[in-house]
Amino acid sequence: MTDDAKNLSPAQLLTDMRKAAPLVHCITNYVAMNIAANTLLAAGASPAMVHAPEESGEFAAIAGALTVNIGTLSTEWVEGMKEAAKGANSAGKPWILDPVAHFATQFRRNTVAELLTLHPTIIRGNASEIIALAGGQSAGQGVDSGDPVEQAEEAAKNLAQSQKCVVAVTGTADFITDGIQSVRVHGGSDLMPKITAMGCSLTALVGAFAAICPRAPFNATIAALACFAAAGKMAQQSASGPASFATAFLDALYNLDAAALETNARIEVL
Numbered sequence: 001m002t003d004d005a006k007n008l009s010p011a012q013l014l015t016d017m018r019k020a021a022p023l024v025h026c027i028t029n030y031v032a033m034n035i036a037a038n039t040l041l042a043a044g045a046s047p048a049m050v051h052a053p054e055e056s057g058e059f060a061a062i063a064g065a066l067t068v069n070i071g072t073l074s075t076e077w078v079e080g081m082k083e084a085a086k087g088a089n090s091a092g093k094p095w096i097l098d099p100v101a102h103f104a105t106q107f108r109r110n111t112v113a114e115l116l117t118l119h120p121t122i123i124r125g126n127a128s129e130i131i132a133l134a135g136g137q138s139a140g141q142g143v144d145s146g147d148p149v150e151q152a153e154e155a156a157k158n159l160a161q162s163q164k165c166v167v168a169v170t171g172t173a174d175f176i177t178d179g180i181q182s183v184r185v186h187g188g189s190d191l192m193p194k195i196t197a198m199g200c201s202l203t204a205l206v207g208a209f210a211a212i213c214p215r216a217p218f219n220a221t222i223a224a225l226a227c228f229a230a231a232g233k234m235a236q237q238s239a240s241g242p243a244s245f246a247t248a249f250l251d252a253l254y255n256l257d258a259a260a261l262e263t264n265a266r267i268e269v270l
């Protein structure tokens with residue numbers, strides 16, 4: 001069935017994603033590698049962390065989707081990212097950019113500018129990252145956001161239009177736009193920003209959904225963020241702090257079903 005014809009609700013896409021168990025090529029940072037891979041496995045996808053420039057282009061072509069996160073950069077890694085994005089583009093596979101702290105240094109600004117010329121299908125970042133990517137002044141501190149999501153909504157729309165892609169801004173409530181349609185996703189937990197690399201893991205999960213509906217990246221992004229919002233809200237019920245939350249979160253994602261998704265994540269169509 002084509003993306004146009006199929007049911008693109010988060011619950012249906014979760015079922016489809018688990019059935020397909022897509023291979024997701026992740027180039028992510030050293031901090032995130034383990035939690036991002038475990039997130040994909042818990043949700044039902046198949047992760048592979050592959051960053052060497054000698055193989056990343058070839059690998060991107062065989063994966064269902066590619067995710068590129070610039071959290072811990074080196075010159076060699078940047079080459080690996082660019083080769084991978086080119087490989088994904090040549091094979092017609094979606095790729096997702098996570099512009100971690102791109103505003104912090106010249107090396108990061110240059111890297112993100114080069115990656116944008118390779119046309120990401122989806123950009124997922126926190127509010128400070130999205131504000132800065134759209135050319136605004138953000139209050140971000142390194143990898144952590146210093147801005148509320150509402151303040152990034154216009155920036156996200158402008159960025160989606162100028163880059164012709166889907167943009168997701170995450171935080172207390174998430175905002176997703178393709179420049180024309182926009183939604184907010186409510187749920188999650190205020191313990192989520194207390195665990196490192198939750199956002200990086202979410203970017204990896206966006207890749208899993210994009211892989212199974214490459215022509216509907218807006219719906220794929222909503223589905224991934226709704227799963228996170230629901231699992232986060234459920235995990236909060238049994239957590240006594242960040243450590244127990246992290247464990248409960250993976251379990252909640254693994255056990256998530258349509259009813260729990262419906263109850264614990266709210267999608268506000270704007």
Ligand SMILES: Nc1ncnc2c1ncn2[C@@H]1O[C@H](COP(=O)(O)OP(=O)(O)OP(=O)(O)O)[C@@H](O)[C@H]1O
Pocket residue numbers: 100125126127143144145170171172173174187188189190191192193195196197198199200201202225228229232
């Ligand atoms: N205060 C909050 N309440 C509910 N959910 C939150 C809150 N803050 C973040 N989240 C959720 O946490 C997840 C990660 O988003 P966040 O914006 O923290 O990413 P990030 O800053 O890129 O994280 P990192 O760089 O550490 O990986 C998203 O699913 C988001 O909805």
Ligand SMILES: Cc1ncsc1CCO
Pocket residue numbers: 029031032071072100143196197200
């Ligand atoms: C803490 C940290 N530093 C570079 S990447 C990363 C993971 C959260 O973005």
Ligand SMILES: [Mg+2]
Pocket residue numbers: 100125126143199200
């Ligand atoms: Mg981040």
